[in-house]
Amino acid sequence: MTDLESDDSLLLEFEDDDSESISNIDAPTDSKATHLDSDFANIPPHNVDTDDSEFDIDESQFSEDDLEDDYLVFPIKKTTKDLLDEDSLPSLKYECLTTQEIFDSMKRRVHHLQPVFSLPPQDILILMQRYDWNEERLLEEWTEKMDNLLIESGLNTSGESDGRGVKNGKEFFCPICCEEILTETFSLECGHEYCIDCYRHYIKDRLNHGKIITCMDCSLALKNEDIDQIMGGASSVKLMDSSIKSFIRKHSNSYKWCPYTDCKCIIHLKDTLSLQEYSRLHASRFVTCSMGHSFCFGCGFEIHAPADCRVTDQWVKKARLECENLNWVLSHTKECPRCSVNIEKNGGCNHMVCSSCRHEFCWICGGDWAPHGSSFYQCAIYKNEDKNKLVADTPKKTLRRYAFFYKMFTEHEVSAKLDWKLGETVGFKVKGLQEKIGVSWIEGQFLTESLKTLNEGRTALKWSFAVAYYSDPSHNLTKIFIDNQGLLSNAVESLSELLQIKSPEVIMKRRTEFYNKAGYVKNRTKALLECGRDLLRKGISKARE
């Protein structure tokens, strides 16, 4: 989040109003909160400012590397940044890499190791692959076994390199395909010679397995240069790529693929210890790859705050479980409040007349139509209409409750998608500003920023319904949470409205409004997220089957 707070003075008026009213309501439930807050203070600050560490290469960096259960030491660089600006959370330190970058750093390790082994780099590369790129284990075994390790790893120890390589075309009987033809052949020092076609076929299948490729008849290893010689081009790159991929799979607690389609980024989390702290606080570990895709490091899902990974998991599972049919019925039909017939609304206004019992009711709230008249009716809050009858959650009622929250969730999801479309036009608008009224690019960025804020607000709102669904509806904090939802919802809508403006002149004229509303959305989002975390931390909202 970048600062839009240059106009802070204006926002504060809004802010103070709300936060005061909320903290008033909050007061009765606070006895527990203070206790928890003191817990917070005990958390050791985990913020080693990574921007600085580039310059002071000191013990702190080394001791940190020692802490890691990973033997890989990547230089701390670029995308390392703080994620959540809340003071209570340790900052996540991570970097965004590609397989190529990981491989390059492996190659640097190989270079470092060369004096130890005094072997050609290709051979060390084989050893590293054999030990899953685990340098420490390799060195340990090396000191114990020396030459035996080389033999086990399929490296030639005789020192002769006779007979290795592709041989020119000749009449040859290949024991693999049993054909006798004029062909090129390949063999290693072991002398197991096969035709080039069989070798190509053999290697092609294995390039994706990420394992050392050996001679077809013994354990002598093919090096990258052999593979390139046989296959032509830089085919060994593919093998290295798959080897790195299997390395990532094996270290999935500190390396994660960006889950976005076709994104090749890998997030490397540097201090896995902070993860425990995050899950204890019901906060999620959101990371952003260098392509700008944000996701949760814990569950690989999209940004789902204020929900934690557990709630998200349950919610998504539930949505899947309540199979499509039921979801359709739930999201497209309602029961007639009097006779419980399922009614699908396929158009028209909210004034419904049940076709079976002729009961007149409001589609939105399900109440009698009579008091509605033609006036506006607030229906965004789910009201437990039958407060007197509130005895037990009958299955039907739970379903309807779920249906409500599910509806709200999907509605915000749809809106978020529409906002993305809006985003595409924002780029043009910024351009329009530049061309028509000569606004500089930097100045025009408030539009892009507003859109970003809007999206963040929407996502928070969307997932807040998952948290709300699992919350105890009678608890005071839940009510506050729902109030917060309402406030953010209003804020988001009015910002969204503002972003629909097309004329560049009007946009520039109402620029302060953009700042104000975006700032307000930002504050409301933060408040909602904090409130949601409170609900989870205090166990008022609990994921359950």
Next chain:
Amino acid sequence: MASLPKRIIKETERLASDPVPGISAEPHEDNLRYFAVTIEGPEESPYENGVFELELYLPDDYPMEAPKVRFLTRIYHPNIDRLGRICLDVLKNNWSPALQIRTVLLSIQALLASPNPNDPLANDVAEEWIKNEELAISKAKEWTKLYAGKR
């Protein structure tokens, strides 16, 4: 029918002309990639005097891909499950195109001679094998008599 690779023809010929003692493998009339196999239980093993039927199939990618082999006769063995599937390295990760049908069948015969309960496929069998080897062996002998008797 698609032409059979020379490799398969050669191997089939050799299996007929120079058979492995205690093992027979004959291709099916309609499908020359499908073999009916019998393996005699190795001497001094619980499977002695038994004749076990197996099926063997050479996939399209053979010899780059391992043959698929399965026991048809029921057998009490920690590395062979109820469906006759076999847990053997050369049939999986350690397959190499330089291996052949005969080497695979020999490996299976060797597996009968020395069961490996520490790398089990049939967990219940392996457990019994580790807990009470004598009992397990007698059970294997019983099953051999029951299901793999010479006809």
